[in-house]
Amino acid sequence: MSAQTITLIVTIVYLLVMVVVGVWANRHMHSAKEFLVAGQSLGFFVMAVASFSSIQSGWGMVGSTGTTFGWGVQSLVAGPLFAPIGFALAWFLLGTRLRRAAQRHQLYSIPDIIRVRYKSKSAHISMSVAMLLGAIGYMTAQIVATGVITSLLLGVPFTTGAWIGSLIVAAYTIAGGMLAAVWTDLIQGVVMIAVSVGVFVLALGSGGGWGSLLDTLAAADPGLLSVAGTQPATWVGASALMIVLGMVAQPQLIHKFLMLRSTRDLRWGALVAGVGYFTTTLFILGVGVAMRAAVIDGRVAEPANLDAAATDFLSALTHPVVAGLALTCLLAAIMSSASSFITIGASAIMRDLTGGLGIRVRRELLWGRVCSMLIVLAALGVGLYLDQIIYLLGAIGWAAFGGAIFGPVIIGIYWRRATGTATTAAIVSGLVFNVAATFLTARGYITPPGFFFTGGVTVALSILVFVFASYVTRSADDVRRFAQLYPDAAALPADGPAEVRPVRAEGAEV
Amino acid sequence: MSSNESNQRRVDALVLGLSGLLLLALAGMLFGVPELLTLTLPLMMTVLMLMGALDRSNRWNRRVLGLVLAFNAVSFALWLVVTLTVSSQAVAFGGLSVAAGVFVYLAWPYYTVVSGPLYAFVLDHIDPVAPARGRAAADVPPDPGRATTTDEEAARG
Numbered sequence: 001m002s003a004q005t006i007t008l009i010v011t012i013v014y015l016l017v018m019v020v021v022g023v024w025a026n027r028h029m030h031s032a033k034e035f036l037v038a039g040q041s042l043g044f045f046v047m048a049v050a051s052f053s054s055i056q057s058g059w060g061m062v063g064s065t066g067t068t069f070g071w072g073v074q075s076l077v078a079g080p081l082f083a084p085i086g087f088a089l090a091w092f093l094l095g096t097r098l099r100r101a102a103q104r105h106q107l108y109s110i111p112d113i114i115r116v117r118y119k120s121k122s123a124h125i126s127m128s129v130a131m132l133l134g135a136i137g138y139m140t141a142q143i144v145a146t147g148v149i150t151s152l153l154l155g156v157p158f159t160t161g162a163w164i165g166s167l168i169v170a171a172y173t174i175a176g177g178m179l180a181a182v183w184t185d186l187i188q189g190v191v192m193i194a195v196s197v198g199v200f201v202l203a204l205g206s207g208g209g210w211g212s213l214l215d216t217l218a219a220a221d222p223g224l225l226s227v228a229g230t231q232p233a234t235w236v237g238a239s240a241l242m243i244v245l246g247m248v249a250q251p252q253l254i255h256k257f258l259m260l261r262s263t264r265d266l267r268w269g270a271l272v273a274g275v276g277y278f279t280t281t282l283f284i285l286g287v288g289v290a291m292r293a294a295v296i297d298g299r300v301a302e303p304a305n306l307d308a309a310a311t312d313f314l315s316a317l318t319h320p321v322v323a324g325l326a327l328t329c330l331l332a333a334i335m336s337s338a339s340s341f342i343t344i345g346a347s348a349i350m351r352d353l354t355g356g357l358g359i360r361v362r363r364e365l366l367w368g369r370v371c372s373m374l375i376v377l378a379a380l381g382v383g384l385y386l387d388q389i390i391y392l393l394g395a396i397g398w399a400a401f402g403g404a405i406f407g408p409v410i411i412g413i414y415w416r417r418a419t420g421t422a423t424t425a426a427i428v429s430g431l432v433f434n435v436a437a438t439f440l441t442a443r444g445y446i447t448p449p450g451f452f453f454t455g456g457v458t459v460a461l462s463i464l465v466f467v468f469a470s471y472v473t474r475s476a477d478d479v480r481r482f483a484q485l486y487p488d489a490a491a492l493p494a495d496g497p498a499e500v501r502p503v504r505a506e507g508a509e510v
Numbered sequence: 511m512s513s514n515e516s517n518q519r520r521v522d523a524l525v526l527g528l529s530g531l532l533l534l535a536l537a538g539m540l541f542g543v544p545e546l547l548t549l550t551l552p553l554m555m556t557v558l559m560l561m562g563a564l565d566r567s568n569r570w571n572r573r574v575l576g577l578v579l580a581f582n583a584v585s586f587a588l589w590l591v592v593t594l595t596v597s598s599q600a601v602a603f604g605g606l607s608v609a610a611g612v613f614v615y616l617a618w619p620y621y622t623v624v625s626g627p628l629y630a631f632v633l634d635h636i637d638p639v640a641p642a643r644g645r646a647a648a649d650v651p652p653d654p655g656r657a658t659t660t661d662e663e664a665a666r667g
Contacts, residue, residue, distance in 0.1 A: 073610045081618045085555060085585075088625030092562025095629070096637045214605030226599040226607035228544070233596045237547030238539045244551065248558075267633055271626025278622040414561055415525050416518055451542040460536045467529045486566070 007324025011153045014191075014328050018172050018335065021184050025176025040102075040258070042182060044265035047256050048272035050182040050336075053189030054252040055083065055273075056280050057138075057337030058145025059394025061192075061330050066306030068288025069295075071231055072217065072224025075288065078231070078239035080281040084274035086247025091270035093248055094257045097413045099266070101485050102258045109258075109344070110251050110409060111352035117412050117485055118478065120420025121356060126427045128352035130404040131251060133431070135345030136378050138397035142338040143383030145307075149331045152311055153324065159384060165331065166338075170376040173339045174369045178259065181339035188332035193276060195329035196283035199314075199322070203286030206317045207293040216293040224292065231450075238456025242395070245459050246402030248410055252340035280333070283326075287313050343368075345375035396438055399455035403430025406459065407466025415470070416482040422469035430462035517568035521561065528557045545593050552589040556582040565636040574635045581628050588617045 042050070060080060067075040101107060105116045111128045118124075146169075147162030154161065172180050207213040214225060223229030227236055247253065260266065291313040294300040303312040310330065314323040349371040354361050361367055408423040437454040440446045448454075531550040538546025556579075563570060563578050595608040603611025 073606060073614060077610065077613050081613055082621070084618070085621035085625055088621070088629055089555065089558050089562065091626075091629045092559050092632070095562070095633065211605055214601075218601050218605070222599045222601055222607070225601055225605065225610055227592070227609040227613070228597050229599065232542065233544035234539060234542045234547065237544050237551065241535060241539075241547060241551055241554075244555065263637060267630045268626065270629045274622045274626050278618070411525060411528075414521050414564070417522065417525075449542060451539075451544075453539065457536065457539050460532045460539065464529060464532055464536065467525060 003320030003324075006321050007153065007327075010321075010324050011328055011331075014331070015168050017187065018168065018184050019175075021187070022172025022175035022180040025172075025180035025183065028176075028179055041179075041261050042256070042259045042265070043261055044267065044269050045272065046182060046186050047260055047265060048269040049189040049276055050185035051253055051256045051269070052087065052273040052276035052280075053185045053192060053333070053336040054181075054256070054340045055087075055247070055250060055337070056189075056192065056277055056333050057394065058142050058149075058330070058334035059337075059398070061280065061283060061333040062145045062148065062307060062310055063141070063394055065284045065288045065291075065310040066303075066308070068284055069291045069303070069309035070306045072221075072226070072229050072292070073285075073289070074227050074229045074231060074236050076281070076285060077227050078236045079243045080277075080284055082240050082244045083247060083277045083281070086244050087253075087273040087277065088270045089244070090248045090253055091266060091273075093410050093414075094254060095266045095269075096263060097486070098254070098257045099260055099263055101413065104486075107258055109347045109352055110254060110405060111348065111356070113409055113413075114420075114423060115355070117418075117481060118408075118420030118423055119481055120423065123408065123420040123423035123427075125353065125356035126424045127404065127408065128348050128356050130400065130427050130431060131348035131352065132345055134251070134397055134400045134404065135341045135348060135375060136382065137400060138394070139338055139341045139345070139375060139379035140383040141394040141397060142334045142341070143379050145334045146331070146338070147383070148307060148311060149327050149334065152315070153327050153331065162380065162384060165334070166376050166380050169335045169338045170342065170373060173342045174372045177368065178255070178340075178343045181336075181343055182256070182259065184339060185336045188336040189276060191332045192283075192329050192336075193279045195326055196280045199318070199326050199329075200282035200286035202318055202322065203290035203313070207290050207297075213289050213293045216296055217289065220296045234451035235453045238451075238453035239395075240456075242399055242402060242453070242455040242459050245406055245463070246398050246455075249402045249405035250398070251344050251401055251405065252337065254405070254409065255340065255344060283329075290317070342372045342375050346371035349374070395455045396434065399458040400431060400434050402455075402459040403427075403434060403462030407463045411463070411466065412482075413485065416479045417470050417474050418466070418482070419470045419473045419475060419478045421473040422466050425469040426462045426466035429465045430458055433461060434458040514567070520564070520568055524557055524561045528554060531557065544596055548589050548593040548596060552582065552586045555585060563632050563636060571635045574632050577628060577631060581624060584620065585617070588612055588620070 064075060064080055098113070101113070101116070105112070107113050107116065110131060111124055114127045115124045143162055143166055146165030147158045149161070150156070150165040151158045151161030154164065156164070172184060204210050204213065207216065217224045227233055287310050291300065291309050294313070294317060295302055300312060300316045303309050311327065314326050318326065346368050350361055350364060350367040404427045407426045408418070412418040412423070434454060437448075441448060441454070531554050534546050535550045535554070538544065538550070559578050559582060560570070563574050565571065591612050592609040598609065599607055602608050604615050606614060
């Protein structure tokens with residue numbers, strides 16, 4: 001049996017497993033609650049692995065590997081290295097408070113949180129639109145990555161590969177909703193961890209070990225080994241800020257907290273998610289650095305573009321079976337994010353936007369599936385039309401979500417002064433700035449300085465607009481709604497009864 | 511002033527602190543001053559972690575506060591070294607520049623390995639439904655006033 005045949009069999013088996021999970025989940029699908037938040041039934045391990053695998057997308061595994069090849073280790077400093085602390089912050093900030101609110105108010109989506117927290121129609125609608133646009137935007141990056149990987153795996157043209165990969169992820173997500181998405185995320189996460197470790201070892205071996213690889217890069221360009229190399233240090237720092245703050249505000253992660261079965265399942269989730277992401281970042285580090293060294297040594301030709309660095313490395317420097325497994329791992333990374341965004345986008349149309357507009361949807365499950373297909377087709381259309389590298393597409397989506405969600409949701413569930421008007425202002429300003437800066441720069445209408453990174457500015461600006469607008473538009477109604485978010489806290493007398501104080505608190509409180 | 515009001519003001523102060531740090535970071539991003547980012551980002555992490563470490567009454571347990579501050583003091587020290595060496599491209603730390611080496615060899619594993627257990631410790635102290643106590647899952651009863659339309663309800667008409 002040839003290596004190509006083995007690769008094909010591995011790929012087909014993997015894709016069949018995904019579809020089987022979708023069919024299995026479909027049998028448990030009786031209502032929108034099951035479709036959108038997996039029946040709020042997730043235990044800690046499934047939730048934690050699904051969290052990291054839905055965050056570790058084609059943007060990271062394909063896009064960041066390409067930029068690590070192109071820019072050196074500063075690419076890692078610009079993002080992946082800070083994902084673990086981002087996960088920890090997400091658990092700190094969202095863990096107990098969001099879960100309490102979710103159980104009390106039956107929250108199935110981020111616009112649901114906005115609706116309950118602010119009771120503002122404009123805030124609810126603008127967040128629904130942000131979710132829809134962000135989901136399509138982020139899906140577009142996944143579609144492009146799917147096309148690259150599937151075309152290599154199956155030996156078909158890019159467009160055909162994009163269609164095949166997209167339709168398979170659409171099939172199991174439409175059949176099984178978020179339940180299928182999280183269970184396939186679990187399988188995909190485990191595949192990603194195992195393959196990443198193996199490929200990392202092979203990548204280091206391909207260049208004579210870690211030290212030898214770094215020596216090769218240092219001899220060619222020391223900038224590849226520093227924070228301020230190809231990209232200015234400010235650009236790198238701004239990207240790191242976008243990753244750290246934006247991580248907490250990614251809907252595919254926040255949704256996992258809405259699906260959790262119990263508070264007790266929060267405990268070790270941050271550690272599992274952080275370690276999982278750390279492990280898969282080894283793939284990015286190893287392949288990116290080893291590919292750069294191989295090109296410097298003349299062992300491999302310069303890839304056509306940065307996105308081709310990972311696939312070129314696997315094709316040229318690993319056994320075909322290993323390459324097939326690794327490409328399947330990349331496909332897993334892409335699909336695990338795509339499935340979440342299909343469901344989130346579908347929820348934004350079918351439930352959130354219609355709810356905000358006062359339209360009552362009766363057969364939510366059926367319409368959820370129809371909207372899922374529409375999201376996939378829209379992303380396919382945009383993905384096949386645009387000509388951007390995966391890293392930039394992903395950064396646009398990440399910043400859009402970070403800017404729209406951080407203030408209204410993350411700060412909003414802690415801060416009584418947050419208002420619905422500020423929510424609308426933050427979402428609109430973030431989206432407009434992000435899209436306008438990206439469009440005007442791409443078209444050449446403006447030329448920002450080299451250190452300027454739109455994503456970081458978008459996130460910081462949106463949060464500041466949110467805080468400022470909250471002070472300007474503060475109202476007693478918003479303070480009251482904040483109290484209603486946590487009814488137990490609202491019922492407290494001024495000093496709070498003893499029974500709600502931390503029961504295990506051994507130290508005094510401050 | 512009631513203690514509830516005083517506790518709420520703690521959140522107000524954290525939000526204002528975060529905003530001040532973001533303003534400095536924004537200035538750094540707009541005017542190309544990387545030090546304004548490398549100094550403010552770890553402090554933002556501190557503020558956010560402190561916010562997440564508040565209990566239901568917006569108070570900190572002393573042990574939680576101590577550990578969170580200790581974790582972030584180490585984090586800030588690492589970023590301080592980066593701030594002082596960020597522009598250097600000299601290969602001086604494990605085959606990388608000092609700043610890149612601090613991030614790759616120290617900060618990355620530190621955040622990965624320590625932040626998760628820190629959260630597990632904090633959770634035990636901030637939530638009355640402590641995981642280790644094995645209490646039932648239902649922390650808060652659903653809001654009876656919240657009307658949802660499910661497929662079953664739709665089928666029932």
